[in-house]
Amino acid sequence: MSLLPDPSANFELDPDLAKIAAKFVRKGVVQTIVPLGNGNINSTFLVTATAETAAKTDAEADAKRFVLQRINTQVFRQPERVIQNMRVLSDHLRDCPSQHLRRWETPQILLTNQNQSYWIDEAGEYWRAISFIEHAHVLETVENAAHAQEIGYGLAMFHSLISTLPADKLTDTLEGFHITPTYLAEYERVRARVGQTRSHPSKLSNEQTEQVLYCLTFVEDRKAWAHVLERAKAAGHLKLRPIHGDPKVNNIMLADNGQAVSLIDLDTIKPGLVHYDIGDCLRSGCNPLGEETEDWQNVVFDTALAEAMLKGYLSLAKDFLTEQDYDYLYDAIRLIAFELGLRFLTDYLAGNVYFKVTHPTHNLTRALVQLKLTESIEQQADTLKKIIQSLR
Ligand code: GN1
Ligand code: MG
Numbered sequence: 001m002s003l004l005p006d007p008s009a010n011f012e013l014d015p016d017l018a019k020i021a022a023k024f025v026r027k028g029v030v031q032t033i034v035p036l037g038n039g040n041i042n043s044t045f046l047v048t049a050t051a052e053t054a055a056k057t058d059a060e061a062d063a064k065r066f067v068l069q070r071i072n073t074q075v076f077r078q079p080e081r082v083i084q085n086m087r088v089l090s091d092h093l094r095d096c097p098s099q100h101l102r103r104w105e106t107p108q109i110l111l112t113n114q115n116q117s118y119w120i121d122e123a124g125e126y127w128r129a130i131s132f133i134e135h136a137h138v139l140e141t142v143e144n145a146a147h148a149q150e151i152g153y154g155l156a157m158f159h160s161l162i163s164t165l166p167a168d169k170l171t172d173t174l175e176g177f178h179i180t181p182t183y184l185a186e187y188e189r190v191r192a193r194v195g196q197t198r199s200h201p202s203k204l205s206n207e208q209t210e211q212v213l214y215c216l217t218f219v220e221d222r223k224a225w226a227h228v229l230e231r232a233k234a235a236g237h238l239k240l241r242p243i244h245g246d247p248k249v250n251n252i253m254l255a256d257n258g259q260a261v262s263l264i265d266l267d268t269i270k271p272g273l274v275h276y277d278i279g280d281c282l283r284s285g286c287n288p289l290g291e292e293t294e295d296w297q298n299v300v301f302d303t304a305l306a307e308a309m310l311k312g313y314l315s316l317a318k319d320f321l322t323e324q325d326y327d328y329l330y331d332a333i334r335l336i337a338f339e340l341g342l343r344f345l346t347d348y349l350a351g352n353v354y355f356k357v358t359h360p361t362h363n364l365t366r367a368l369v370q371l372k373l374t375e376s377i378e379q380q381a382d383t384l385k386k387i388i389q390s391l392r
Pocket of ligand 1: 038039040174248265268291
């Protein structure tokens with residue numbers, strides 16, 4: 001499935017949205033606005049404006065299409081910081097020589113016609129415009145080993161480009177993001193509040209009650225281990241580096257020739273562990289059924305895709321990874337799948353307050369998918385550890 005909307009889809013131009021989009025267009029006229037991608041947090045649209053009219057920075061000449069996004073301020077409490085980080089990153093990357101080794105692009109913040117980097121509408125919502133990477137696409141799932149290898153290479157390219165960005169230039173846009181013990185603590189709080197499944201507001205079938213119990217037991221059995229990366233960080237085994245924070249497969253764009261060309265969705269760049277990114281990339285890319293499948297019983301982690309992805313990643317990242325970094329790769333892959341399962345489960349128990357949902361048990365199904373994926377990773381621990389060892 002491509003990120004691009006179906007051009008034949010006949011969307012009417014929403015006048016309110018068009019007014020907002022027009023704030024980012026200097027002289028031309030907004031022609032079309034269509035929903036873009038499947039983000040769980042922000043609302044994203046692709047805008048087409050008449051040629052040579054979209055607001056632009058120096059780096060972005062004559063964009064005819066751009067991305068319009070409403071920032072979810074329930075999640076990102078200080079949206080100015082999110083935008084500031086993006087500007088810091090693009091300024092940094094503009095001066096980075098190594099990205100010219102191959103085509104590589106970074107989404108740019110586009111200014112309003114008042115030269116501001118965001119627009120606040122009458123309802124107090126924050127809107128921003130971002131350059132659209134043309135002649136590129138994303139896929140929701142990884143199709144084959146060659147694709148997996150490119151996804152891995154793209155992540156390593158991003159890591160290597162941002163590695164020279166001083167950490168103190170980035171602000172933390174989402175405190176506690178990817179700190180698994182923080183999510184565990186939140187899970188405990190929510191559980192204490194809603195009690196056991198019987199007091200949960202949504203009516204559950206017997207089957208769903210069993211599913212909730214499966215999730216609760218699954219989390220319970222892994223609580224002690226869930227501190228693994230944070231302990232390694234505290235012990236000085238792993239160090240903080242700038243990271244993307246959300247490098248799932250559909251945030252890595254591919255050119256028409258199949259090569260990775262851009263990492264998009266830069267809301268969560270911050271100093272963190274590259275292990276969070278590696279884990280996130282693998283948990284999203286090595287699950288052929290995808291994270292939105294309803295068929296959670298059949299979710300498996302594909303170790304052949306993992307091998308290709310790690311091979312692509314390490315072909316570049318071996319230059320900056322330490323021996324101890326390798327020691328925690330298996331745990332990272334297992335942990336980020338578990339952590340996302342825990343986050344979906346907590347949100348389900350809390351009444352779906354964080355991730356966008358289309359039905360009341362959506363987050364429960366998503367949790368089951370990630371926990372099944374974790375289980376499959378655990379069952380293939382020996383294979384995965386051997387793969388990591390062979391690539392060292
Ligand atoms: C959210 O918005 P989106 O879809 O890029 C979430 C990620 C999860 C992801 C799961 C800020 O990302 O952490 O891995 O959903 N982003 C935030 O699909 O919480
Ligand atoms: Mg995101």
